[in-house]
Amino acid sequence: MDSAFRCVTVWFERSGLKDASRPDLVTPGREQRSGRPLAFRFSLPVLLSALLLLGCSATPGSPWLGGLGDPVRGAALRAPATLGDTSRWAGRPVEAAEAAAELEFLANEMATNPRYAPEVNPAVGQQLEFARREMREFLGVAPSAAPDLVIAGLRRAASALRAGSRAGAEAALSGPAFAYGPSATLGRLASMPRLPRVAEAAGGVAAEMDRLERRR
Numbered sequence: 249m250d251s252a253f254r255c256v257t258v259w260f261e262r263s264g265l266k267d268a269s270r271p272d273l274v275t276p277g278r279e280q281r282s283g284r285p286l287a288f289r290f291s292l293p294v295l296l297s298a299l300l301l302l303g304c305s306a307t308p309g310s311p312w313l314g315g316l317g318d319p320v321r322g323a324a325l326r327a328p329a330t331l332g333d334t335s336r337w338a339g340r341p342v343e344a345a346e347a348a349a350e351l352e353f354l355a356n357e358m359a360t361n362p363r364y365a366p367e368v369n370p371a372v373g374q375q376l377e378f379a380r381r382e383m384r385e386f387l388g389v390a391p392s393a394a395p396d397l398v399i400a401g402l403r404r405a406a407s408a409l410r411a412g413s414r415a416g417a418e419a420a421l422s423g424p425a426f427a428y429g430p431s432a433t434l435g436r437l438a439s440m441p442r443l444p445r446v447a448e449a450a451g452g453v454a455a456e457m458d459r460l461e462r463r464r
Contacts, residue, residue: 320357320364323350324457331379331450334440341417341437342409348383348437349402351446354453355380356395364460372449372456379449386443387436388428397425405434 323330330347337344355376358368365373384391389398401420408416418430426433 320354320361321457321461323354323357324453327354327450327454331446333442334446335442337437337440339438341434342406344437344440345402345406345409347440348387349399349406351376351379351383351449352395352399352402356399358453367460367463369456369459372452375445375449375452379443379446382443382445386440387433388426390425390427393425397423401425405437 327350331351334344334347337347355373358364358373358376381391383389384393384398401423404420405417408414408420414434417434421430421433428436
């Protein structure tokens, strides 16, 4: 994955082992043969790595760190996986809709969020705006549509499709923000190509988030 961090398997060591060179992968409920619970030796880096694993999902729309973390940071860091090559969602309209919603979310938050807007590199904000325009042109979203309406419509469509309701998805995309109409928009979501401006912005926003994190 081409993101600000790489998802790696986290290994925990069982304390008291004679052979410390053999790490054991922790599994829920695993116990020693004696029936006593395993004793684990934790350290701060290991705990942080475990938390990162919770946010490593490359699926658009997944809660960042189980919903406990900053959604802007989470969307930015996983942008290379979700938006770096949007053709990976061809034939997967649920993920395509959620990826498009995340792009809208990122472009809007980096421009308006009081925590990020004053600090983000203007070039990154411009990349995101060009990416949003490219995505909107492909999906037939009106240029003047409010981001909140677009995000809500795409997320509702994704939820309806996941539940097996095409009618619900069409209803979610039937507003004036979706100029091509619901059926054509769903067709576009099901055949999403690689979008070069989106790919460029995905790498840029992940790198920018990493830069901002290192400054703090």
